[in-house]
Amino acid sequence: MKFITWNASMRFRDKIDNILSFNADILVIPECEAPEKWRGKNHHMDIHQFLWFGDNLNKGIGILNFNDNLHIELHPNYNKEFRYIIPLIVTGKQSFILFAVWSQLNKSRFDSYIGQIFLALNYYESLLNEPCIIAGDWNSNKIFDHIKRVGTHTEVVNLLDKAKVRSAYHQSHNEEHGLETLPTHYFRKDKASPFHIDFIFASESILNQISKLEIGSYEEWIRLSDHMPIFLELNTNN
Numbered sequence: 001m002k003f004i005t006w007n008a009s010m011r012f013r014d015k016i017d018n019i020l021s022f023n024a025d026i027l028v029i030p031e032c033e034a035p036e037k038w039r040g041k042n043h044h045m046d047i048h049q050f051l052w053f054g055d056n057l058n059k060g061i062g063i064l065n066f067n068d069n070l071h072i073e074l075h076p077n078y079n080k081e082f083r084y085i086i087p088l089i090v091t092g093k094q095s096f097i098l099f100a101v102w103s104q105l106n107k108s109r110f111d112s113y114i115g116q117i118f119l120a121l122n123y124y125e126s127l128l129n130e131p132c133i134i135a136g137d138w139n140s141n142k143i144f145d146h147i148k149r150v151g152t153h154t155e156v157v158n159l160l161d162k163a164k165v166r167s168a169y170h171q172s173h174n175e176e177h178g179l180e181t182l183p184t185h186y187f188r189k190d191k192a193s194p195f196h197i198d199f200i201f202a203s204e205s206i207l208n209q210i211s212k213l214e215i216g217s218y219e220e221w222i223r224l225s226d227h228m229p230i231f232l233e234l235n236t237n238n
Helices: 042-046 114-123 125-129 153-162 168-173
Strands: 002-005 026-032 049-053 060-065 071-074 085-091 096-102 132-137 165-167 198-203 210-215 230-234
Touching (some): 002 132, 002 198, 026 096, 049 071, 060 071, 085 114, 114 153, 165 168, 198 230
Parallel strands (some): 002 026, 096 132
Antiparallel strands (some): 002 230, 026 060, 049 060, 071 085, 132 198
């Protein structure tokens, strides 16, 4: 199974050609426009399912399924209080819970960004005991732990670790949180301001199936977005 998460920085319908060659089964795309905006785009016809959540038709979060042997549906426990941390049920040869994430600034800065994720994952804690993938734009890193939130990045990592849910990048690259060598974001598209703030976390049983994990390069992707795509490939025959 192949998986991509990428904050496409809007107008994904005009950028999707750039990742189609990876032949992903599932895409999680923060800052994706609603399906209504895709009229006249041929690739819309290739999408088996297009789930979208947002308040602005130009800028929500899209979950796209290109595999007609998979089915994705909203989990009945979805709590709209955590608008953009969305639990989904993926059913197929390998079934799992998918959390699509796009953390944001709330009215209260105290529960914004990683605070939002911290509260949501505590609410959904029972779902973490099932095979799961948590993917998207977290807008977070251990280096920001000093900012006062209801929960820190480290606290979220520790919460997930207790459920044996860990970062695919950090496992495959053998790096520590806060010491990443490959950025996923360049502030204001400036190569001199790199950050690692996009993640794919997964249960141990799924992490053991990783055959490839790559992050797009600045040179190839910066013209399209200030975020780099994360490409994950799993050997589901393991």
